[in-house]
Amino acid sequence: MNGRGIVYLVGAGPGDPRLITVLGRDCLRRAEVVVYDRLISDALLAEAPPEAERIFVGKAAGEHSCPQEEINALLLHHARAGRIVVRLKGGDPFVFGRGAEEALACAEAGVAWEVVPGVSSPVAVPARAGIPVTYRELAAGFAVVTGHCAEGDRQDWSVLARVETLVILMGLTRLPEIAAALLFHGRGANTPVAVIAQGTLPGEQVVVATLGTIAGDVARAGLRAPATIVVGEVVRLRERLRTAGSALDDLAQPDLEDLPHVLSFVG
């Protein structure tokens, strides 16, 4: 085995390509092979050298994604051939998405690997939509779960119903069942809920309702996956944080034009 090969598991962040870390971008700029998922932005892929091999392993519309064993084998193959491999994953590599399985595959095969954490969607997507997951007196903690079928079925909703702020990823198609489960386990029907699609991106869409009404409102709004669901009193802060901010929309900020503005709070 060529000793030079290594796999960097790099978090791409929640969507906005400027939310990758400096270290992650540095890795990408040295990559010889980039193995990436759906939802990775072209802007990030463009950071890798032109001659780097780019391998898409995500799920195209209507097709199955590359089986995990094949992805693992691909990473090992290129690292063993002595290449610098960047495995670019949405959000943080170790928050769902099987990043840890890829790390373990490397470790067990004796292939060098490192993890470069990323900005994680369950915190960043609500934040950019004006919802802090923690707030004094409202939430001294938060929980993050997946609502995705196989793992969603494992969730103990009786516990999750009692968490101050609950963030659910990959739960959009099962939102009616999730809301029903939380209501069944005693969460109040008036609990505020936000569903955010295209989070941190220019096409961001946010629907705010209550646990009792959210499923219908989201269906009517026609939101599409991936989406982030936030359940808890902190959702109410969005109105207070945004209302005041929106009043500033007409402010002239000529000197700031080239400053990184992504949020909708200010023009």
Place this chain on the structure above:
Amino acid sequence: MNGRGIVYLVGAGPGDPRLITVLGRDCLRRAEVVVYDRLISDALLAEAPPEAERIFVGKAAGEHSCPQEEINALLLHHARAGRIVVRLKGGDPFVFGRGAEEALACAEAGVAWEVVPGVSSPVAVPARAGIPVTYRELAAGFAVVTGHCAEGDRQDWSVLARVETLVILMGLTRLPEIAAALLFHGRGANTPVAVIAQGTLPGEQVVVATLGTIAGDVARAGLRAPATIVVGEVVRLRERLRTAGSALDDLAQPDLEDLPHVLSFVG
């Protein structure tokens, strides 16, 4: 009011200065005023222009930190004077640490603000220590809480005892009480626990034990705050992820010397 002023609430990440986001660093490079806490690295402060005013508002040893009202007033004052203010906070600005209160102070005062999410310690610190907070079949979710006095007292430990992966920030001095509360509410004494001090930094220290023994082991090891506590079966993965990795310590990697290596898994 000068329309140009703005407050950027920027997450500095978990410690390693290379884990700031590209967007966060861009903000810092344009800052006219940087308002920062304890634990912000000199390397990050050096990213701001030399002429930028740097204002420390953290807690020095044995002293009280700047009251929150004073920090809010400071941010408003400089933004109203038309300055680009970067409020640089450890981790993510909206995960504890009162970032949302600062945003609300801006919003209510009609001052423009934006949040630039950061890599959050509760995910990144364990990750860099070889512990993924989620893992198929072990944890389909995680919860993050503060163990800090006032808010720690608010926690419902009967709920938290049932969460698959529980990450506790600011809980080191109260570790004996926290462990006791989790045990009291039925979490098994053999549940693996890791406590990580100086996470993501060269001086990182990790103690791994069980819920029954962790308080004593950490006291003997003399870990100092800030520390990240991880409770759950995922802690066991560290051994599998690291053991294999450490076997690579002697690998010659001449071409990689200037690549960003921070992890202990390889050379």
